Amino acid sequence: MNTFVQAAEGNGKEKGSFKAISSDPLFIFLALVSVAYHLSSIFSLEYHRDELLYFALANHPAAGYNSVPPLIGWVAWLMQELFGQSLFAVRISPSMSSGVMVLLAASIAREMGGSRYASFLAAFGLMIATFFMRSFFLFMPVFLEIFIWTIIFYLIIRYLNTRNDRLLLWIGICAGLALLTKYLGALFIAAIVTSVTFSGHRYILRKRSLWGGALLALIVFLPNLLWQVFNGFPVFGHMDELYRTQLVHMDIPLFLSEQLMMPAVSSVFLAAGILFLLFSKKTAPYRLAGHAALLVIFSLMLLKGKSYYTLGVFPFIIASGALALSFILRKLWLKMAFPVLLFILLLPIIPMGIPVYDREGLVEYFNVLENKYGIDLGRRFEDGSIHSLPQDYADMLGWEEMTALAARAWELVEDKDAAFIFGENYGQAAAISVIGRK
Numbered sequence: 390m391n392t393f394v395q396a397a398e399g400n401g402k403e404k405g406s407f408k409a410i411s412s413d414p415l416f417i418f419l420a421l422v423s424v425a426y427h428l429s430s431i432f433s434l435e436y437h438r439d440e441l442l443y444f445a446l447a448n449h450p451a452a453g454y455n456s457v458p459p460l461i462g463w464v465a466w467l468m469q470e471l472f473g474q475s476l477f478a479v480r481i482s483p484s485m486s487s488g489v490m491v492l493l494a495a496s497i498a499r500e501m502g503g504s505r506y507a508s509f510l511a512a513f514g515l516m517i518a519t520f521f522m523r524s525f526f527l528f529m530p531v532f533l534e535i536f537i538w539t540i541i542f543y544l545i546i547r548y549l550n551t552r553n554d555r556l557l558l559w560i561g562i563c564a565g566l567a568l569l570t571k572y573l574g575a576l577f578i579a580a581i582v583t584s585v586t587f588s589g590h591r592y593i594l595r596k597r598s599l600w601g602g603a604l605l606a607l608i609v610f611l612p613n614l615l616w617q618v619f620n621g622f623p624v625f626g627h628m629d630e631l632y633r634t635q636l637v638h639m640d641i642p643l644f645l646s647e648q649l650m651m652p653a654v655s656s657v658f659l660a661a662g663i664l665f666l667l668f669s670k671k672t673a674p675y676r677l678a679g680h681a682a683l684l685v686i687f688s689l690m691l692l693k694g695k696s697y698y699t700l701g702v703f704p705f706i707i708a709s710g711a712l713a714l715s716f717i718l719r720k721l722w723l724k725m726a727f728p729v730l731l732f733i734l735l736l737p738i739i740p741m742g743i744p745v746y747d748r749e750g751l752v753e754y755f756n757v758l759e760n761k762y763g764i765d766l767g768r769r770f771e772d773g774s775i776h777s778l779p780q781d782y783a784d785m786l787g788w789e790e791m792t793a794l795a796a797r798a799w800e801l802v803e804d805k806d807a808a809f810i811f812g813e814n815y816g817q818a819a820a821i822s823v824i825g826r827k
Contacts, residue, residue: 407496407543410508416495419512420488426743427484427526431476433744434751434785440479440528441788441819444469448822453616455623460569461530468528474823483532487525490704491516493539497708498715500546501675506724507715510658511708513728517735518655518707520700522742523781531700533570537563538577538701545581545678549590554598561602565609572624573698577685578606584681639693647696648686653742654735655707662710671716672709682706744782751782784816791817792824 410416436444446454446462447469453459464482472478491512498511515521524532541563548556567574585593593599607614617624649656666672666679682702689698718724739745740754755778776783795810802808812818 406500406547407492410496410499411492413505415505415509416492416512419495419509419516420491423491423516423525424484424488427487427522428480430526430743430745431480431484433747434782435788436476436479436785436820436824437527437529437781438784438788438816438819441823442815443528443530444474444479445819445822451616452612453620456627457530458569458572458613459616460533460566461528464533465528474826479528480526483525483528486532486536487521490521490525490536490539493543494704494708494711497539497543497546497705498712500543500550501709501712502671503712503715507712510711510715510728513731514655514658514707514711515704517731518651518658518703519653519738519742520651520697520703521655522739524700526743527781530571531697534567534573534701535704537567537570537574539704541567541577541581542678542682542702542705546675549674549678554596557593557596557598557602558605559602561599561605562609564602565606568606568610569613573694573701576688577681577701580681580684580688581677583684584677588677588680590677639695641690644690644694644696648699651696651700652703652707653738654731657731658707658710658714659703660710661713662706662708665713666706666709669713671712678705679709741779744785748786752777755779788816788820788824792820795821796825 443457443461443465446457447465450462450466451459454462468478468482472481494515495508495512498508499505503511524535541560544556544560544563547553548560564574564578567577582594585591649659652659663679663683666676666682672679682705685702686699688694714727718727740751744751746754778786799805799810810821812821
């Protein structure tokens with residue numbers, strides 16, 4: 390362990406890159422561990438209701454859909470073509486992306502001037518975050534959003550270090566992909582532009598490469614923009630329904646408390662990162678990125694957004710917190726003890742992030758939490774009600790059974806050309822469309 394910590398220390402003044410991190414055996418190992426633990430539980434439960442929806446979209450590739458931008462449907466189509474419609478096909482892309490995320494978090498810490506130990510803390514802090522476990526376990530737009538936003542943060546920090554104008558073009562391309570993932574990307578882009586405008590880096594706004602990047606973002610996003618125009622902007626109707634049925638239940642105290650609940654053990658990195666980005670002279674060159682991240686959180690709080698809408702900025706803040714903690718944990722025993730302590734604290738709450746048990750085991754786990762400790766954490770549904778399982782887990786039950794029943798009923802229909810199967814919600818319809826193809 391002594392040797393490990395000394396090796397992880399590295400040169401604190403040396404700024405590396407994603408290439409350097411991704412060729413380092415330590416971080417390759419951590420990335421593989423992340424992929425492995427995400428894949429290890431993919432068969433504990435069934436398809437998630439939303440996963441069925443996105444794989445149903447893959448049956449009809451388009452430039453847009455009523456409820457989401459098209460990128461998730463395109464990725465689902467690719468996974469379907471490569472691996473079919475099994476649970477493995479659904480879960481492989483978020484699981485593999487989790488490994489790249491580990492490398493990105495470590496790279497951000499390195500780019501901001503951190504040592505190898507700081508990069509290790511950034512990777513470790515992300516891996517043990519409950520939101521990271523859940524987001525990169527399920528095939529939903531949120532994993533793509535976190536992935537793309539983190540790439541943008543890395544490119545911004547890299548640009549501030551190198552002043553390489555080509556990076557502005559890549560930022561533009563990623564911004565376009567962010568908009569194709571979730572329209573929340575528009576808020577993120579606005580936060581970045583606002584932060585640049587009111588920083589000492591406003592000269593960037595005059596650079597031709599920035600406007601070239603903006604043009605590339607528009608080109609990438611254009612197919613969906615045109616689809617919205619030709620279909621009467623259904624996004625506004627969807628947003629109105631979302632607000633009336635779900636966002637109306639959000640309030641500021643709940644929103645703020647869940648910002649700390651979502652990382653759980655890693656909230657120490659989140660808190661340290663926020664303070665470090667706001668007040669430390671060491672982060673002064675990167676302050677605009679910190680302001681952009683915090684502006685996203687503040688805006689969503691005022692707009693009554695869902696708590697998880699902020700997750701796209703969390704890996705960057707966690708990496709910043711890891712850098713801050715690496716300056717505090719100077720003694721060898723602290724460097725050794727800190728990650729061990731966090732891992733011990735993580736063990737009892739792993740089922741909150743990833744379903745390591747089957748259905749019965751999860752019900753028993755959450756019953757113990759409530760009856761013995763009075764904790765109903767994670768079991769509040771979007772309508773404000775509390776149930777026996779968290780909503781994500783409850784939405785991963787019963788689809789195979791329901792589809793089998795529908796299949797048996799369908800076999801009894803004599804004139805199938807004169808009949809159809811009606812699903813009263815998108816989960817039922819998507820289950821028939823995806824599982825029914827078996």
